[in-house]
Structure formats: structure tokens, C-alpha cells
Amino acid sequence: MNAQPKPALSPAELDAFWMPFTANRQFKANPRLLARADGMRYWTVDGREVLDAVSGLWCVNAGHGRREITDAVTQQLNTMEFAPTFQMGHPIAFELANRLAAIAPPGMDRVFFTNSGSESVDTALKIAIAYHRARGAGQRTRFIGREKGYHGVGFGGMSVGGMVHNRKIFGSSMVPGVDHLPHTLDLGHNAFSRGLPHWGAHFANELERLIALHDASTIAAVIVEPISGSAGVILPPVGYLKRLREICDKHDILLIFDEVITGFGRTGKAFAAQSFDVTADLMTTAKGLTNGAVPMGAVFAQRKIYDALMQGPEGAIELFHGYTYSAHPVACAAALATLDIYTKEGLLTRAATLAPKWEEAVHSLRGTKHVIDVRNYGLIGAVELEPRAGKPGARAFDVFLECFERGVMVRQTGDVIAMSPPLIIEEKQITRIVETLTGVIRDTD
Numbered sequence: 183m184n185a186q187p188k189p190a191l192s193p194a195e196l197d198a199f200w201m202p203f204t205a206n207r208q209f210k211a212n213p214r215l216l217a218r219a220d221g222m223r224y225w226t227v228d229g230r231e232v233l234d235a236v237s238g239l240w241c242v243n244a245g246h247g248r249r250e251i252t253d254a255v256t257q258q259l260n261t262m263e264f265a266p267t268f269q270m271g272h273p274i275a276f277e278l279a280n281r282l283a284a285i286a287p288p289g290m291d292r293v294f295f296t297n298s299g300s301e302s303v304d305t306a307l308k309i310a311i312a313y314h315r316a317r318g319a320g321q322r323t324r325f326i327g328r329e330k331g332y333h334g335v336g337f338g339g340m341s342v343g344g345m346v347h348n349r350k351i352f353g354s355s356m357v358p359g360v361d362h363l364p365h366t367l368d369l370g371h372n373a374f375s376r377g378l379p380h381w382g383a384h385f386a387n388e389l390e391r392l393i394a395l396h397d398a399s400t401i402a403a404v405i406v407e408p409i410s411g412s413a414g415v416i417l418p419p420v421g422y423l424k425r426l427r428e429i430c431d432k433h434d435i436l437l438i439f440d441e442v443i444t445g446f447g448r449t450g451k452a453f454a455a456q457s458f459d460v461t462a463d464l465m466t467t468a469k470g471l472t473n474g475a476v477p478m479g480a481v482f483a484q485r486k487i488y489d490a491l492m493q494g495p496e497g498a499i500e501l502f503h504g505y506t507y508s509a510h511p512v513a514c515a516a517a518l519a520t521l522d523i524y525t526k527e528g529l530l531t532r533a534a535t536l537a538p539k540w541e542e543a544v545h546s547l548r549g550t551k552h553v554i555d556v557r558n559y560g561l562i563g564a565v566e567l568e569p570r571a572g573k574p575g576a577r578a579f580d581v582f583l584e585c586f587e588r589g590v591m592v593r594q595t596g597d598v599i600a601m602s603p604p605l606i607i608e609e610k611q612i613t614r615i616v617e618t619l620t621g622v623i624r625d626t627d
């Protein structure tokens with residue numbers, strides 16, 4: 183395959199693309215450009231090999247350059263590049279929904295397709311409101327999110343999310359009636375926990391307090407990530423999610439799990455709900471659904487939610503919601519090929535097999551200078567660094583840059599280095615990632 187260097191872009195050629203979640207001026211002064219990918223690796227435009235420790239952006243779970251997906255997408259493009267799904271349908275959309283229902287947590291056998299995690303979240307929030315209304319509880323419109331939660335960038339997802347930078351500019355335009363649970367990160371009690379921390383289940387009881395404040399009859403749903411990713415990997419304390427489930431049940435409030443990063447094998451089962459043995463009412467997904475090859479998201483719903491909305495005259499549209507590209511045939515083809523790979527190669531459970539080695543490896547960073555916490559679950563890892571005085575995030579950003587120079591791509595968020603490698607990773611690559619990261623942290627001021 184061609185790993186030939188590509189001509190570098192001139193500064194002027196970098197101007198027009200307004201990059202997402204990027205320090206545009208800093209990046210364009212010193213761009214990091216990727217040209218090719220295969221298996222566990224990227225190659226930069228100048229032909230340098232980089233080991234991918236983050237599955238692109240938590241999405242390429244089966245590794246890069248999967249021929250089966252390319253072939254399925256090519257064939258679909260050659261057969262029918264687009265078909266509408268408003269008052270029309272095409273067979274592989276139904277096939278994909280059935281295949282997804284078969285691997286979903288118990289009872290989640292109704293699937294609404296979107297094109298991204300953000301759209302999945304906004305869709306789930308709308309379904310929650312529509313569900314209550316259909317049952318005669320139209321006053322249940324409030325949502326409870328969580329501090330440090332990330333649910334994408336739509337107005338709904340941003341409002342229930344709890345990332346300050348994503349919210350502060352848009353504060354006055356938020357969806358009204360949203361409150362937030364406290365986050366569960368507490369280094370004082372839980373630093374260097376291996377797997378789930380044992381302290382902190384009581385944070386879930388804060389939900390009772392918020393319900394008492396707003397009254398259950400006004401609340402539609404609680405939305406949390408089973409494991410927060412973007413906030414720097416925050417793990418649920420043992421028993422915490424079960425407690426949320428119990429409180430929601432008691433008050434007839436829907437529980438939404440945002441599994442955009444935890445879905446499709448990341449935690450050692452198909453979904454984190456299965457790893458933690460807690461089932462939500464709605465589940466949002468994207469990313470690993472198509473191995474990142476084509477944008478697609480999916481919202482899974484318990485059948486009771488779908489059934490509650492299937493009322494009114496036969497000819498009435500039950501839910502006024504959808505996207506031109508919901509169940510896009512090319513995305514469906516990519517997702518079906520991806521699910522075939524996951525199944526054939528046992529990737530939905532491979533993270534569980536590798537977790538002990540992964541845990542051992544990432545926790546070897548304990549004791550390295552600057553390291554104040556290490557967190558892990560399945561094939562997720564995070565290393566939190568002591569911030570530089572007055573410069574939050576600067577140390578971890580330098581570590582991210584230097585890791586890239588030394589041939590390993592990690593993610594930086596605040597003072598946390600996050601890792602979520604493709605589920606095809608080999609043990610020697612785990613070692614390489616952790617050795618590189620250790621060396622870089624040691625060499626960073």
C-alpha cells in the first residue's frame with residue numbers, strides 16, 4: 183500500500199477549513215496532518231508512522247482500513263447511493279435495526295437512526311418528552327444531566343451536558359428546565375482505583391434531592407454516560423448506576439444512557455449497560471456503529487417507549503422527528519459490515535480479555551512524576567497530571583504533542599491523557615503505548 187509522503191499544505195491552503203474543537207491558529211502554525219491508516223496505525227503526510235491509541239476519536243473499534251467495510255460501502259454506492267426513509271424504506275435499514283436489537287441490552291429492541299452522537303442525544307431527549315406526553319404526562323419536560331457530562335453539541339445535548347467550555351458562551355440559549363447531578367470524580371477518595379472505584383455510590387442519592395426540588399411529575403428523563411469520556415474518563419462508583427436506575431423507576435422517570443463512546447465493545451461487552459448490568463430506557467450510540475467509516479448514530483429504545491407512541495389514527499405520523507440521512511443506505515452497509523467483523527473476530531468482548539493486561543500497563547504509570555491519578559475500565563485508560571501552576575491543560579497538551587512526535591496518538595482533555603485503542607490491539611502495542619507515554623511524561627516539565 184502507498185505510504186508515500188504527500189505534498190505538505192502551504193499556510194494559505196490551511197485557512198479555509200474552520201476546524202472543530204481545535205485551537206485553529208496554533209494548529210495551522212504547526213499542523214499535524216494524517217494521510218493514511220491501516221490496522222493500528224496512521225501515517226502522517228510526511229510518511230511517519232503513528233500508533234493509534236484512541237481509535238481515531240473513540241470510533242475505529244475494529245482498526246483502520248477494514249476491507250470488508252470498504253467493499254460493502256462500494257457495493258452499496260454502486261447499487262443505490264441514497265434512498266429516503268420518510269414514508270419509504272429500504273431492506274438493509276430494517277436488517278440493521280434487527281441486528282442491533284439482537285446485541286442490545288434486554289428489551290431495547292427498537293432503533294431510531296441518526297448521523298452522529300449529538301443527533302442521537304437530541305433524538306433521545308425528544309423521544310423522552312414525546313413518550314410522557316403520549317401517556318398523558320405532558321408536564322414531564324425537565325431533564326437531569328450531570329456535571330462534566332458530554333452529550334454532544336446540539337442545543338439539547340449541550341444543555342444536559344456539564345462541560346463548562348461548551349456551555350458558557352451559549353448559556354442564555356440553553357434548553358430550559360435542566361438540572362445537573364454532581365459528577366463522581368474524587369481523587370481524594372479514589373485516586374489510582376483499578377477499574378470502578380468503590381467509594382461514591384452515594385452521589386446517586388443527589389437525584390432524590392433534585393427530584394424533591396423540582397417534583398418528579400415535571401421530570402422526563404435523567405441522562406448520563408455510563409463512563410464519561412470527554413471529561414477525562416470518569417468511572418461510575420460501584421453501585422452508582424444501579425442506584426440511579428432504582429430512583430428513576432421509583433419516580434417514573436426515564437433513564438438515558440449515552441453510550442456514544444462506551445458502545446460496541448469498549449467496556450468488554452457490546453454495551454456498558456451489559457458490563458454494569460443496568461439497563462436504561464433509551465440508549466444513544468454512534469462512533470463504533472460503523473467503525474467510524476461513515477457517519478451514523480442510533481438511539482435504542484425499550485419496546486414500551488415505542489409502543490406508547492404507536493397510537494392515534496393509523497395514518498398519523500407518531501413522532502415528528504427524523505433526518506434526511508436517517509438509515510442512509512451507505513451507512514447501513516458500513517454498519518452491517520462492521521457488525522460482521524465485531525462478531526467474527528469476537529471484538530465486542532475482546533476488551534474484557536485484554537483488560538487485565540491493559541490495567542496493569544496503565545497503572546505502571548503510578549509513581550511517574552506529575553501523575554496524580556490513573557483510571558481504567560475495559561480498553562479505556564486515563565492518566566491525570568498535576569496541572570502547571572496557572573496553566574490548566576498545558577502540561578497534558580505538551581505530552582499529547584510529544585507522544586505524537588514519538589509515534590503514538592493519544593487524546594488530551596484538560597490535564598488528562600485519555601486512551602481508547604482499537605479493540606484489535608496486541609499486547610506488545612499496549613506496552614509500546616504505555617512506554618512511550620511514560621517516557622514523554624518523564625521528559626515533560
Ligand code: PXG
Pocket residue numbers: 239240298299300301303332333334335407411412413440441442443468469593595600
Ligand atoms: N455523547 C458522548 C458521550 C460523546 O462522547 C457525543 C455524544 C457526540 O457525538 P458526535 O458524533 O456528535 O461528536 C460524544 C462525542 C474525546 C471526544 O476526545 C469525545 C467525543 C467527540 C470528540 C472527542 O473525548 N465524543
